[in-house]
Amino acid sequence: MKREKVSTAVIRRLPRYYRHLEELSLAGTERISSQALSAAMGLTASQIRQDLSCFGEFGLQGYGYNVENLRREIGEILGVNRGHRAILLGAGNLGRALMANFHFDRCGFTLEAAFDVDKALIGQTVAGVPVLDVAELETYLKKHPADVAALTVPGPVAQELTQRLAQAGVGGIWNFTNVELAVPPTTAVESVHFADSLLTLSYMILKG
Amino acid sequence: MKREKVSTAVIRRLPRYYRHLEELSLAGTERISSQALSAAMGLTASQIRQDLSCFGEFGLQGYGYNVENLRREIGEILGVNRGHRAILLGAGNLGRALMANFHFDRCGFTLEAAFDVDKALIGQTVAGVPVLDVAELETYLKKHPADVAALTVPGPVAQELTQRLAQAGVGGIWNFTNVELAVPPTTAVESVHFADSLLTLSYMILKG
DNA sequence: TAGATTGTTAATCGATTAACAATC
DNA sequence: TAGATTGTTAATCGATTAACAATC
Numbered sequence A, B: 001m002k003r004e005k006v007s008t009a010v011i012r013r014l015p016r017y018y019r020h021l022e023e024l025s026l027a028g029t030e031r032i033s034s035q036a037l038s039a040a041m042g043l044t045a046s047q048i049r050q051d052l053s054c055f056g057e058f059g060l061q062g063y064g065y066n067v068e069n070l071r072r073e074i075g076e077i078l079g080v081n082r083g084h085r086a087i088l089l090g091a092g093n094l095g096r097a098l099m100a101n102f103h104f105d106r107c108g109f110t111l112e113a114a115f116d117v118d119k120a121l122i123g124q125t126v127a128g129v130p131v132l133d134v135a136e137l138e139t140y141l142k143k144h145p146a147d148v149a150a151l152t153v154p155g156p157v158a159q160e161l162t163q164r165l166a167q168a169g170v171g172g173i174w175n176f177t178n179v180e181l182a183v184p185p186t187t188a189v190e191s192v193h194f195a196d197s198l199l200t201l202s203y204m205i206l207k208g
Numbered sequence C, D: 001t002a003g004a005t006t007g008t009t010a011a012t013c014g015a016t017t018a019a020c021a022a023t024c
Helices: A010-028 A034-041 A045-052 A067-078 A091-103 A134-143 A155-166 A195-205 B008-026 B034-041 B045-052 B067-078 B094-100 B136-141 B154-166 B192-208
Strands: A065-066 A084-089 A109-116 A129-133 A148-151 A170-175 A188-189 B063-064 B083-091 B107-117 B129-133 B147-150 B172-175 B188-191
Touching: A010 A045, A010 B083, A010 B172, A034 A045, A034 A065, A034 A148, A065 A067, A084 A091, A084 A134, A091 B045, A091 B094, A109 A134, A129 A134, A134 A155, A148 A155, A148 A195, A148 B008, A148 B192, A155 A170, A170 B192, A188 B192, A195 B008, A195 B067, A195 B147, A195 B188, B008 B034, B008 B045, B008 B067, B034 B045, B034 B063, B063 B067, B063 B147, B067 B188, B083 B094, B083 B136, B094 B107, B107 B136, B129 B136, B136 B154
Parallel strands: A084 A109, A084 A148, A109 A129, A148 A170, A170 A188, B083 B107, B083 B147, B107 B129, B147 B172, B172 B188
Antiparallel strands: none
16 A cells, blocks of 8 residues: 555545445445446546555455445545534525435434524424524534534625634535635635536536 | 647636636726736646636736636636526425525526426426426427526436436536436536535545 | 456656746 | 736646556
8 A cells, every 4th residue: 555645636536436336335236346347437447446555455356346345445534434523504595405405424424403593594493403593603512513514604604604613623614605715724625616517517518 | 829628627727717707806806917816716827827828818918817808708718608598407405495596697597497296396486487397398498498407306317307308408417416427428417416525525624 | 277356566648837938 | 118927838747547466
């Protein structure tokens, strides 16, 4: 194993590997070669072996990889068994859609609470998750530390809330606003930029 | 200008440039150098000039770039003035969140209709957009061709609907399901994989 | 054993950065 | 004019692909 620093290109492929292996495992496939997996995913076999070699030796010469074993190993690398805790800020349409539809648990997260400013929403429960007053954010986090906060609030309040979250020790921000968030180096940000995605598609339908 | 084929790395930066330039323009900034823009975006000046040179010469020696002009040019490249038409399939929580909150128009799209199977939703209007019966999809598209379809349906029906959309001439699919869609070469797919994004964040909070 | 397939090293390819002549 | 900054060519860096000895 070559444990140099792992490039973001590799890291971004890990969830895809994980997803494919989940499906293979669910379909009852027991073993797979890098060749077969690469064909299914549109990569090269070489790349898959190269990627995995950043983290360890998970295969067997002449055999390939045990699907369930590799799935578990990659899950371990991604941290799906760490019992991560999440909160959500902004229980508007998008926030409630995530609460109702997104399977946090499949990523190894428990969504423990949502926060909003709207008195009409505070006190409600969405998909089993209580909506609390954002004024209580710090008090809540002191009692129930969270690893990650999903940020589904209006753009103008995104940066201010980010600061409060970082201050309160939340390690990662899952950003759904179109704001480029400034964070201290101890806080990670992963953004889902809908507009960037749609504009990319807009470009693609003009060309290719 | 070197008009070779533009790499996806460059294409994925275009929406970011566009977004930053919108903000600068809105803030009344008239001109900017590649140096200043790169500092604001966390890139190198060289990279920005290199990226832009794929599409033309938009700057002026000794001056830099006119913000509003560059914004418009990049908008043109991305196709925001093409009057693209969109439909949406699946008016559940996520679909309605997009309808209510996402500014299709800021990306140059008009969201013209949504489709669902749920009789309780069909006939309703969400944020001014009618929800139609998905059984009428082909009939509708014959009368009102769409450039792009947002796919916010349950995983199991995603592939089947993708085929119907491609068949009906929809050029791009904005995929919010966690299904890896198979499409003919004439159809573009851009996926927003929430789970991949959260798993990436999960990895980041363990390391970095 | 023979065939298959890994993990890793070396070769290639592509993307980013640096440098600079051109010129506003 | 002098200073600034572009667009582009060349140099560097990093990521992907190919090749192959090791070995199940």
